[in-house]
Amino acid sequence: MESIIDLTDVHKSFVKGSEVVEVLKGIDLAIGKGEFVALMGPSGSGKTTLLNLVGGIDRATAGDVVVAGEDIGGLSSGDLAKWRAANIGFVFQFYNLLPVLNAERNVELPLLLTKLSAKERRRNAATALQVVGLADRARHKPGELSGGQQQRVAIARAIVADAPILVCDEPTGDLDRETADEILDLLDILSRDHGKTIVMVTHDPKAASHAKRVARLDKGRLTQEAA
Amino acid sequence: MSPVGFVWANLHRRPVRTYLTLCSVLIAFSLFVLLRTLAVVFVGGNDLASGSRLVVSGKYSIIDSLPISQQRAIAQVDGVDAVTHQTWFGGNYQDPRNFFPKYPVEPRAHFDMYPESVIAPEVLEAFARTRTGAVAPAELAAKFGWEAGDKIPIEADIWPMRDGNRRWEFDLVGTYTFKDEDGAQPVFLFNHDYFAEATGIRGIVGWYMVRIAEPQRAGEIAKAIDALFEHSMNPTKTATEDEYSRAFAQQVGDLGLMANSILSAVFFTILLLTAVVMHRAFRERVPELAVLKTLGFSDGRVALLVLGESLLLCLFGGLLGICSAFVLTPVVALFLEFLRLDFELHWPTVGSGLGIALALGLVVGVPPAVAARRLTIAEALRRN
Ligand SMILES: Nc1ncnc2c1ncn2[C@@H]1O[C@H](COP(=O)(O)OP(=O)(O)O)[C@@H](O)[C@H]1O
Ligand SMILES: [Mg+2]
Numbered sequence: 001m002e003s004i005i006d007l008t009d010v011h012k013s014f015v016k017g018s019e020v021v022e023v024l025k026g027i028d029l030a031i032g033k034g035e036f037v038a039l040m041g042p043s044g045s046g047k048t049t050l051l052n053l054v055g056g057i058d059r060a061t062a063g064d065v066v067v068a069g070e071d072i073g074g075l076s077s078g079d080l081a082k083w084r085a086a087n088i089g090f091v092f093q094f095y096n097l098l099p100v101l102n103a104e105r106n107v108e109l110p111l112l113l114t115k116l117s118a119k120e121r122r123r124n125a126a127t128a129l130q131v132v133g134l135a136d137r138a139r140h141k142p143g144e145l146s147g148g149q150q151q152r153v154a155i156a157r158a159i160v161a162d163a164p165i166l167v168c169d170e171p172t173g174d175l176d177r178e179t180a181d182e183i184l185d186l187l188d189i190l191s192r193d194h195g196k197t198i199v200m201v202t203h204d205p206k207a208a209s210h211a212k213r214v215a216r217l218d219k220g221r222l223t224q225e226a227a
Numbered sequence: 228m229s230p231v232g233f234v235w236a237n238l239h240r241r242p243v244r245t246y247l248t249l250c251s252v253l254i255a256f257s258l259f260v261l262l263r264t265l266a267v268v269f270v271g272g273n274d275l276a277s278g279s280r281l282v283v284s285g286k287y288s289i290i291d292s293l294p295i296s297q298q299r300a301i302a303q304v305d306g307v308d309a310v311t312h313q314t315w316f317g318g319n320y321q322d323p324r325n326f327f328p329k330y331p332v333e334p335r336a337h338f339d340m341y342p343e344s345v346i347a348p349e350v351l352e353a354f355a356r357t358r359t360g361a362v363a364p365a366e367l368a369a370k371f372g373w374e375a376g377d378k379i380p381i382e383a384d385i386w387p388m389r390d391g392n393r394r395w396e397f398d399l400v401g402t403y404t405f406k407d408e409d410g411a412q413p414v415f416l417f418n419h420d421y422f423a424e425a426t427g428i429r430g431i432v433g434w435y436m437v438r439i440a441e442p443q444r445a446g447e448i449a450k451a452i453d454a455l456f457e458h459s460m461n462p463t464k465t466a467t468e469d470e471y472s473r474a475f476a477q478q479v480g481d482l483g484l485m486a487n488s489i490l491s492a493v494f495f496t497i498l499l500l501t502a503v504v505m506h507r508a509f510r511e512r513v514p515e516l517a518v519l520k521t522l523g524f525s526d527g528r529v530a531l532l533v534l535g536e537s538l539l540l541c542l543f544g545g546l547l548g549i550c551s552a553f554v555l556t557p558v559v560a561l562f563l564e565f566l567r568l569d570f571e572l573h574w575p576t577v578g579s580g581l582g583i584a585l586a587l588g589l590v591v592g593v594p595p596a597v598a599a600r601r602l603t604i605a606e607a608l609r610r611n
Contacts, residue, residue, distance in 0.1 A: 049605075052604075052605050055521075057520070057521055057604040057605055057608075058603075058604070058605040077525075077526060078525050078526070078527075081520065081523050081524065081525040081526070082523060082525075083523075084521065084522070084523045085522065085523025086523070090518075090521050090522070092518075092608075096514065096515075096518045096608075098237075098515055098518070099240065099515075100236045100237055100239055100240045101228075101233075101236055105228045105233075105236070108228055109233075109519075109522060110522045110523060112228070112230060112233070113522075113523050113524065113528075118228075118229070121228075157522075161523075
């Protein structure tokens with residue numbers, strides 16, 4: 001299978017005062033196009049850190065991070081930003097919508113970086129909201145939406161620019177069981193019908209069961225198993 | 228949604244705070260335009276001719292005459308625009324009860340000195356050319372039924388003619404009026420050349436009228452003039468046209484200074500206020516800005532969005548302030564009517580207002596913009 005995410009001997013350390021903490025100690029990870037992978041592990045094991053490297057919002061201390069055909073370690077910060085806009089959709093535990101903008105405008109935000117006209121931007125945003133089933137809430141601000149609805153808006157924002165890879169950090173961590181299942185079903189659809197590659201950090205075994213594969217992170221090293 | 232629309236939406240994150248800040252900026256710029264315009268009107272107003280004229284008379288008594296040679300020396304003094312002279316003639320028209328002042332003057336220089344006295348150019352021309360010519364205030368002429376071409380007899384008391392004749396006869400060539408009748412001093416004017424020739428007393432005048440360009444320098448110029456003649460046979464005493472106008476000129480200078488110090492204080496306060504507000508707005512939004520970067524907004528673009536907020540706030544506030552100054556202008560003008568000042572918005576002031584608004588936006592916006600530029604996503608998101 002052709003891999004879209006390829007990590008080779010990736011290390012990541014943080015400097016805390018005079019101390020250097022090595023969080024990732026040589027990660028090898030290959031994820032195929034269209035795969036849905038869950039990343040599990042105890043709190044503080046470095047899941048978010050690993051996800052940030054894959055999504056190009058942080059840089060590895062050593063090792064190769066090749067994602068969507070690009071060795072992103074070599075990109076300048078400007079090029080990396082462009083690369084993220086084109087290739088990665090982010091979904092966070094706490095949605096991270098902009099409270100001042102309504103749902104439609106939150107979704108439209110990534111399109112401000114494209115050459116699309118205002119009209120096309122609105123149309124694409126509306127389509128993305130339809131995909132997540134929230135067309136009727138387009139004018140609502142995040143504060144007027146439930147957690148599950150906000151997460152749908154966040155997912156619409158992640159897919160609106162047609163990024164092939166979705167990077168989700170505990171997307172159901174803040175939701176009740178029923179709502180979490182709805183979000184997971186939505187991710188299933190995006191993976192199955194839209195061919196998105198999904199990397200999802202989760203603590204929830206039921207959430208992980210939606211993935212085709214589970215990678216476990218412990219003490220800075222990865223062990224993998226089939227779901 | 229456009230990028231500007233996005234910046235605008237961000238300003239509405241805390242509408243009360245934004246609108247309060249906007250109001251303060253508005254008030255500051257409204258004050259700026261009105262006060263600066265006021266200062267310009269007061270300092271630069273033509274109607275303040277009386278504040279810009281000095282009277283140079285004999286040091287010990289205003290009755291003392293002065294040598295005409297002083298005219299040239301006074302004209303040389305730094306800050307002096309023009310000099311002319313007047314002399315007290317006294318005399319009576321028909322009856323001592325018909326009193327009105329009569330001065331021999333230099334016709335052209337006189338009307339140049341008193342822009343508030345209005346005379347038709349052809350009348351002035353005739354006055355200057357006619358040796359025995361005279362002009363009277365229209366009101367005075369009406370009172371005595373004089374018309375141009377009449378001979379006006381004056382019985383001299385101080386100044387008999389050379390041959391001892393006390394009956395002077397002047398040819399009235401026309402009349403003049405005042406832009407503003409209140410406080411105008413109606414004087415019967417005739418040619419100093421004729422006066423000198425007829426009396427045979429050449430080279431003597433009563434006092435000098437001096438016009439200066441900058442009323443606020445009145446005191447300094449007066450001192451310089453008096454210093455010229457301090458050790459001469461004819462020491463002088465120079466004062467502004469009257470004590471009122473001296474005090475007024477002083478206040479005009481003070482007003483400009485006062486306007487500037489009020490405005491400095493206001494702008495300093497506004498600068499601090501908006502700087503604090505924009506800094507808070509930035510701090511609160513660190514995770515949001517990190518999200519923007521996550522979505523692919525470059526460091527520079529995020530910095531511009533943050534800078535744009537300060538610029539929009541300050542420019543919009545400044546523009547509203549300037550507009551409200553326009554609205555308030557008629558009201559202020561109404562008050563100033565009592566002072567006989569024309570109050571109109573001064574365009575260069577409006578321009579510098581906009582310039583200051585822009586500068587304010589930059590000064591206030593650049594620090595958070597730089598901080599926004601430097602934000603690293605992973606760390607900013609962890610602060611969430
Ligand atoms: N920017 C950073 N500076 C210092 N330490 C960090 C930073 N980011 C993460 N860490 C540390 O790395 C470890 C793993 O963090 P994280 O990846 O967030 O764990 P997880 O998502 O698995 O809970 C933690 O000990 C955390 O304190
Ligand atoms: Mg985490």
